[in-house]
Amino acid sequence: MSNENLVHVTIDGCEVCAPAGETILHAALRANIQIPRLCALGNDAGVGMCRVCVVEVKGQDALVTACNTPVAEGMEISTHGERVEASRRMSLSLILAEHGLNSTNYCFSCRKNGDCQLQAVCNALGVTEPAYPIPAQDKPHRDSNPFLEFDPNLCIRCQRCVVACNERACNHTLHTAKRGARLTIEAPFGPDWDTTGCESCGCCAAACPTGALIEKRRATYRSWEVEPTLTTCPHCGVGCQLELLVKDNRVVDTRAYHGASNKGLLCVKGRSASFDFVRSGDRLTTPLIKNHDTGEFEPASWDDALDLVARRFTELREEYGGEALAAFACSRSTDEDIYMLEKMARTAFHTNNVDNCARV
Amino acid sequence: MSMLAFNSGVYAGGQLDDLAERMQRRAQTTPPGMCPVTLALAALEQSAEQTCGKCVPCREGLPLLAQKVRAIAECRATERDFQETLQLAHVIADASDCAIGWQAARDFLYSTEAYAAEYASHIDRHACLPGTGQSVPCETECPAHVNVPGYIALAAQGDLAGTIAMIRKDNPFPTACGYVCEHPCEAHCRRRLIDAPINIRGIKKYAVDGVAADTVPTPEALPASGRSVAVVGAGPSGLTAAYFLALMGHHVDVFEARKQLGGMMRYGIPAYRFPREKLDQDIRAILGAGDIDVHCEAPVDAARMAELSAGHDAVYVAVGAQGGKMLDLPGADAEGVMSAVDLLTRIGDGDYPDFTGKRVVVIGGGNVAMDCARTSVRAGAASVQVAYRRRIDDMTALRTEIDSAMQEGVEILMLQSPERIEVDEAGHCTALVTQPQFIGAVKRGRPAPQKASKPPLRIPADVVLIAVGQAIESAPFEEAGMEADRARFIATPQLKAAGSLPNVFVGGDCQLGPKTVILAVGAGKVAARNIDEFMGYHHTLNIDVEAPSPRPNDRQAYGRVEVHERLPHERRCDFEGVELGMSEEEALQECGRCLRCDHYGSGAMLGGRKQYV
Numbered sequence: 001m002s003n004e005n006l007v008h009v010t011i012d013g014c015e016v017c018a019p020a021g022e023t024i025l026h027a028a029l030r031a032n033i034q035i036p037r038l039c040a041l042g043n044d045a046g047v048g049m050c051r052v053c054v055v056e057v058k059g060q061d062a063l064v065t066a067c068n069t070p071v072a073e074g075m076e077i078s079t080h081g082e083r084v085e086a087s088r089r090m091s092l093s094l095i096l097a098e099h100g101l102n103s104t105n106y107c108f109s110c111r112k113n114g115d116c117q118l119q120a121v122c123n124a125l126g127v128t129e130p131a132y133p134i135p136a137q138d139k140p141h142r143d144s145n146p147f148l149e150f151d152p153n154l155c156i157r158c159q160r161c162v163v164a165c166n167e168r169a170c171n172h173t174l175h176t177a178k179r180g181a182r183l184t185i186e187a188p189f190g191p192d193w194d195t196t197g198c199e200s201c202g203c204c205a206a207a208c209p210t211g212a213l214i215e216k217r218r219a220t221y222r223s224w225e226v227e228p229t230l231t232t233c234p235h236c237g238v239g240c241q242l243e244l245l246v247k248d249n250r251v252v253d254t255r256a257y258h259g260a261s262n263k264g265l266l267c268v269k270g271r272s273a274s275f276d277f278v279r280s281g282d283r284l285t286t287p288l289i290k291n292h293d294t295g296e297f298e299p300a301s302w303d304d305a306l307d308l309v310a311r312r313f314t315e316l317r318e319e320y321g322g323e324a325l326a327a328f329a330c331s332r333s334t335d336e337d338i339y340m341l342e343k344m345a346r347t348a349f350h351t352n353n354v355d356n357c358a359r360v
Numbered sequence: 361m362s363m364l365a366f367n368s369g370v371y372a373g374g375q376l377d378d379l380a381e382r383m384q385r386r387a388q389t390t391p392p393g394m395c396p397v398t399l400a401l402a403a404l405e406q407s408a409e410q411t412c413g414k415c416v417p418c419r420e421g422l423p424l425l426a427q428k429v430r431a432i433a434e435c436r437a438t439e440r441d442f443q444e445t446l447q448l449a450h451v452i453a454d455a456s457d458c459a460i461g462w463q464a465a466r467d468f469l470y471s472t473e474a475y476a477a478e479y480a481s482h483i484d485r486h487a488c489l490p491g492t493g494q495s496v497p498c499e500t501e502c503p504a505h506v507n508v509p510g511y512i513a514l515a516a517q518g519d520l521a522g523t524i525a526m527i528r529k530d531n532p533f534p535t536a537c538g539y540v541c542e543h544p545c546e547a548h549c550r551r552r553l554i555d556a557p558i559n560i561r562g563i564k565k566y567a568v569d570g571v572a573a574d575t576v577p578t579p580e581a582l583p584a585s586g587r588s589v590a591v592v593g594a595g596p597s598g599l600t601a602a603y604f605l606a607l608m609g610h611h612v613d614v615f616e617a618r619k620q621l622g623g624m625m626r627y628g629i630p631a632y633r634f635p636r637e638k639l640d641q642d643i644r645a646i647l648g649a650g651d652i653d654v655h656c657e658a659p660v661d662a663a664r665m666a667e668l669s670a671g672h673d674a675v676y677v678a679v680g681a682q683g684g685k686m687l688d689l690p691g692a693d694a695e696g697v698m699s700a701v702d703l704l705t706r707i708g709d710g711d712y713p714d715f716t717g718k719r720v721v722v723i724g725g726g727n728v729a730m731d732c733a734r735t736s737v738r739a740g741a742a743s744v745q746v747a748y749r750r751r752i753d754d755m756t757a758l759r760t761e762i763d764s765a766m767q768e769g770v771e772i773l774m775l776q777s778p779e780r781i782e783v784d785e786a787g788h789c790t791a792l793v794t795q796p797q798f799i800g801a802v803k804r805g806r807p808a809p810q811k812a813s814k815p816p817l818r819i820p821a822d823v824v825l826i827a828v829g830q831a832i833e834s835a836p837f838e839e840a841g842m843e844a845d846r847a848r849f850i851a852t853p854q855l856k857a858a859g860s861l862p863n864v865f866v867g868g869d870c871q872l873g874p875k876t877v878i879l880a881v882g883a884g885k886v887a888a889r890n891i892d893e894f895m896g897y898h899h900t901l902n903i904d905v906e907a908p909s910p911r912p913n914d915r916q917a918y919g920r921v922e923v924h925e926r927l928p929h930e931r932r933c934d935f936e937g938v939e940l941g942m943s944e945e946e947a948l949q950e951c952g953r954c955l956r957c958d959h960y961g962s963g964a965m966l967g968g969r970k971q972y973v
Contacts, residue, residue: 047414048414048415049414049415050416051416051456051457054454054455062453062454063454065457083454086451087454087455090417090421090448090451090455091416091451091455094416094420094424095420131424132424132427157413159414176413178413179413180409180412180413180419181413181423182413183412183414183419
């Protein structure tokens with residue numbers, strides 16, 4: 001941090017030095033001060049919908065939201081106290097009142113139970129009831145998409161999914177509609193899901209703080225049943241970081257990880273199509289060589305298989321020249337493997353015809 | 361290719377202004393007497409509809425707040441509910457992102473403070489405060505509760521004498537009010553829902569211009585009661601009391617310190633706004649109503665006041681607020697500096713000043729300041745400037761008075777706070793020096809001026825007129841036993857004067873502070889009624905006039921007919937009346953717009969009208 005762009009603020013009595021323009025929320029994190037929040041997503045300034053992150057700034061008439069208020073030189077910030085906490089609790093109880101608890105039998109059947117940020121923040125702040133008795137909600141689910149489903153009854157309209165789809169994934173398929181008090185989230189998972197631009201990347205579901213917008217896979221596990229293993233997505237060359245979630249020695253889901261190249265995002269392949277084959281019955285466990293007499297593939301040793309391939313390629317090269325050959329690497333290979341394939345094509349096949357399908 | 365459309369967006373660029381303007385007129389037409397809790401509720405429900413839906417306190421909080429306030433409005437809420445409602449409102453005010461949310465909550469919280477008694481009544485008594493309820497707007501808002509729909513209907517029939525008689529049922533100054541009333545009756549005129557308030561004062565002026573008030577007989581006075589009442593001060597309040605007391609059959613002695621009757625209508629309001637012969641028509645009619653003895657140039661001191669109290673069955677003190685307030689400015693005692701009241705008082709007795717060639721500066725922003733400025737123009741001043749420490753929009757003068765003054769060549773120097781008056785060796789003022797101001801934060805309901813970082817302004821002046829308010833001269837009456845506080849006499853709501861004198865009533869400017877003719881008239885009428893009761897009577901006055909049957913409402917929207925003034929370059933040269941009045945066709949169109957709220961709507965219900973007689 002260069003000194004000229006630093007501002008000095010006091011947060012709960014701690015002096016904090018933060019770059020100008022940084023939000024109060026992130027400046028507080030520098031001092032290990034956690035401010036409860038719901039709608040803030042990642043490192044960007046939030047839209048400030050939930051008002052759970054309100055803090056008191058000395059000299060200001062009203063409370064301010066930590067997630068989108070930049071720090072200014074000399075600010076004296078208090079992140080707790082009766083006024084702040086009463087306001088947070090009131091906002092949370094209002095949010096709870098629009099969270100159709102009847103839809104999940106009061107969290108019992110919610111697939112996010114235990115992994116729900118609304119639940120966590122309410123528990124942390126001691127909010128156990130909605131602000132007013134709420135009538136049962138029975139809006140129809142949108143669940144035609146094979147990967148994703150949306151229960152509008154649980155939606156608290158925080159718009160994290162909107163930010164995730166439009167500003168992060170840049171797919172622009174998930175929007176708000178009916179502005180005002182009747183504002184709703186238009187998740188494109190209805191019967192016409194396959195005619196929308198939605199790629200089912202699931203960034204919206206990953207952003208949802210409740211069980212409103214979820215991956216259908218969630219039905220197979222509870223958050224406390226899985227162990228994460230950090231890995232690199234095998235699907236293409238981008239190198240997205242993700243965690244494979246393992247339950248009973250089976251990969252049941254993925255979770256995006258903040259990697260250098262993916263910044264917490266994943267595509268539909270990385271999130272939903274990179275692990276089911278692990279336990280597939282169709283999976284090859286040994287090389288196969290076709291028996292020309294029977295037309296059937298028969299198991300073979302690696303030596304036999306590689307000898308066969310080497311011999312046939314050599315024959316083709318001798319007969320037609322290297323230009324008749326090409327090497328095409330699978331995008332799911334590692335960089336090192338692809339490099340070796342390219343090297344082999346140039347030195348052994350005598351061809352520069354090399355390519356790769358890493359264009360997803 | 362993705363081309364841009366050249367527009368402001370859906371329902372933007374003023375597209376909703378038509379609906380908003382209708383809603384605004386609806387709000388401005390809020391019927392008098394409406395419960396403030398229901399008004400706060402309506403505002404909240406509207407605010408809840410204005411939310412964009414982003415933030416929780418506004419999107420979720422405002423509808424819930426409205427729901428809770430509805431419970432209060434419907435008298436279903438307990439004290440605990442009320443406290444929870446306040447808590448919710450405080451959070452919305454504190455945690456909403458934009459003013460759509462937080463100002464809605466602040467407005468509600470304001471209502472709970474400004475109308476705390478009404479909220480308490482809803483919670484504790486499960487009812488509105490006694491007296492809450494809609495009533496005919498014009499009649500209610502008129503301090504004398506004149507039957508406005510009635511006289512407009514008479515004027516519409518061409519019965520101008522009937523019009524005057526109907527006005528006079530509640531107000532013996534139809535001419536004065538036709539010329540100079542500030543017409544509070546128009547403020548909530550229901551006609552605004554359709555187009556604009558009826559020009560009620562204009563119609564009244566049309567009537568009194570068409571038929572002189574003193575040619576319309578007053579009702580026959582009731583038989584003599586043998587009681588006598590003294591009225592101190594012959595302004596609008598005193599003469600109104602005298603009129604009604606005389607009609608009730610009482611003997612009235614009116615004591616007036618000045619040479620002539622009329623009070624501020626003669627010694628305050630310039631003749632170009634209210635020609636003296638027109639004032640005299642009202643006064644002649646009043647004095648002819650019954651047994652009234654007038655004693656002019658008869659100032660009342662403490663001893664005389666004690667005598668009046670002892671020698672009459674009751675006394676009504678209505679001495680007005682005739683003392684001119686002065687500013688404590690260096691040089692304020694120089695020759696050429698005078699108070700507005702002094703100037704206008706001299707004019708009242710026909711002593712017109714000659715300002716030929718002089719540069720006149722008026723200090724103040726009220727109607728009296730405009731009266732002084734326009735009088736100075738007519739007195740031949742070379743230039744007339746008004747120095748005021750706030751902006752034109754903040755002036756208490758009627759906008760029409762300001763505009764008329766400016767048309768006559770008066771210059772308004774706004775945001776100039778008087779600092780001192782420059783005086784030459786002969787002791788005559790030469791200039792007013794002001795400190796420029798800038799308009800700042802609103803304090804006590806008005807934007808307050810603050811000293812600007814600008815050099816003082818020197819305004820050359822041969823005459824400086826100070827029009828910054830009036831005071832009452834209460835000393836003799838306090839000495840006689842009446843009580844006053846901060847230059848106003850203290851009285852019960854029934855206008856019974858506080859103090860040791862047992863039979864004294866007090867009203868008008870001396871009890872309210874400097875206000876309007878119609879407020880003084882209203883007080884005089886209440887005083888007369890209560891003095892009658894105090895003396896043990898309950899007289900019912902003869903009323904010789906009835907409101908005609910209503911016609912169906914005309915729902916066509918019209919423009920409002922305004923009363924115009926003579927051309928500025930003509931009217932600025934004389935003291936003749938400036939207003940031209942309505943033509944017959946204008947008056948009839950204006951009368952035809954009346955919605956007859958005395959018949960249609962709440963006026964037809966028991967308790968739907970506000971009347972004294």
